[in-house]
Amino acid sequence: MRMFVLLLGLLFPLAVAAGEGPAIAKQDWGFDGLHGQYDKATVYRGYQVFTQVCMACHSAKYVSHADLDRAGFTPEEIAALAKSMNLTTTDKLVSGLAPADAQEVYGKVPPDLSVITKARAGLADYTYAVLTGYSDDVEALAHAFPNSEVPAGAYFNTAFAGYAIAMPNPLPNADMVTYTDGTPATVPQMAHDVTVFLQWAAEPELIERKHLGVYVLLFLAIFTLLAYLTKKAIWRDVH
């Protein structure tokens, strides 16, 4: 009986898929953990980076401004943001770059980013690692490519499998955007903010999920305790 329980515990780590490619550093995210949240100010800064930088090439075709209400935006804010992009609140965030043009310029159609943080091993950490993984460190380059040359049409990235990514560095220097809340727009800051935005885009339900989970678990804990006491009472005459 005890051995069964032990083996059951062993089952779970099994599921962890084999890691591959460069090691991805873990970051502290506000949306992690039992009380995970999306900080509205961070989501908004990330929204600025996404719409002003990423959306030049990438879409988030499952996401519209109206969805921002799940990150705590008011209807007025949502309407104003959509209007400033000449979109309705229910228009999806689709890039102006046509896939065919992208194919011609970059040799690859940029992937839709709606669920990108769920679609790569390393999850949000991976997105952040790629955004901050561009490097002109000569030694690192020589380590990755023996002749120090990145394949044509690709860029050196320490976090990308194979170290050669088709996407040019989207955040090459600070102040790619001007944050309205006065936060200095450093590269790590922008990468962090847009990763939070993309995590929100991928899992807008996360706040509701984690919030509801607490109540479900509380209910189940009481239910199970009462069931246990009932069981003990009913079984008293057998034991």
Place this chain on the structure above:
Amino acid sequence: MASLKPKAVEQNITRNPLKWFDDRLPLVSLINNSVGRNFPAPKNLNYMWNFGSLAGIALVIQILTGLFLAMHYKADVALAFDSVQHIMRNVQWGWLIRNLHMVGASFFFIVVYVHMARGLYYGSYKSPREVLWGIGVIIFLIMMATAFMGYVLPWGQMSYWGATVITNLLSVIPFVGDEVVVWIWGGYSVGDPTLTRFYALHFLLPFVIVGIVILHIWALHEHKSNNPTGLDLQDEKDFIPFHPYYTVKDIFGLGVYLIAFALMVFYAPDYLGHTDNYIPANPLVTPAHIVPEWYFLPFYAILRAIPIKELGVVAMFGSILILFVLPWLDSSRVRSARYRPLYRSLYWVFLLNFLVLGWVGSKPPEGIYVLIARFATAYYFLFFALLPVVARVEKTRKLPKTIDEA
């Protein structure tokens, strides 16, 4: 022949409506005889015996959540991936229903694996419960087919490539293999016809499972539950009525189960899944490693452990089909591993070995992993091959006379 003498039939519907109804259609009696006061169960069952009813509940959860998903899902290669996102984002409670279904599939397998491991340990497959066990193996097989087809429906990269790899295995069937594969696909590759038929079957098979589960319970009632001692119980004082004793014990077990389930559903719904399945299916891009869902990994490891494809497929299916003949392979007259020291050791190695197979199944088939997979596969079959010998040479412990003595 049953007596045709009329029973004392309640004639007044207002005096005792329940009895009145039961005298006309004995539904209440049926429930009472199946899981109620009239079903005697051994009084010494431990918590490993909770997993049978848990499996039933897991099945019901899958059917209910699946029904609501089916109301919003679109089985069309152009729409399937989008419709899953639609469920996650726009459908009221859609994310919850999908998480329950997704995590529920994994938990269903955990429960069934424990249920089977319990049967294996306490010799529940032995006479007179061979048919009960065999029906269980059939349920397991249909469950695997159902889960496999369900994983194809979101139409992500692993859906597509998993379906391609697994259906391709049937090409090893002599003479007609390639034709069979094309017939199953409904075309020359996995595509829209494959998706729509998998959807239809994924909806149908759970109800087939329900039907077979009824047979499983029927067979259980013929000889009642086995028990940790494995003794044949004759004495009335060894039994207690299923209700309220085991109903309340199962409800407590259910509570514990639901806590673990809720933790995954609300805090790690994608933990047991694969990130590649959030990339829409693309026939032109093959993922670096195609891996099935975790619950198939031990069998996937057996498949890949054998260098000849045909033999690998035979070994993979054989590793499950061999369970059908287990009652005849193991001819020991002692049921419970408690009194079988040799079998008991081999059993724990077998279980550990099964986990090793699962682990190695998640690794790329290269280097040391191939070697580990081969040894683990060899032991998997060796265990069954040894059973007739074990039964002959094993010195079993002295069996207690009664369960009170145990």
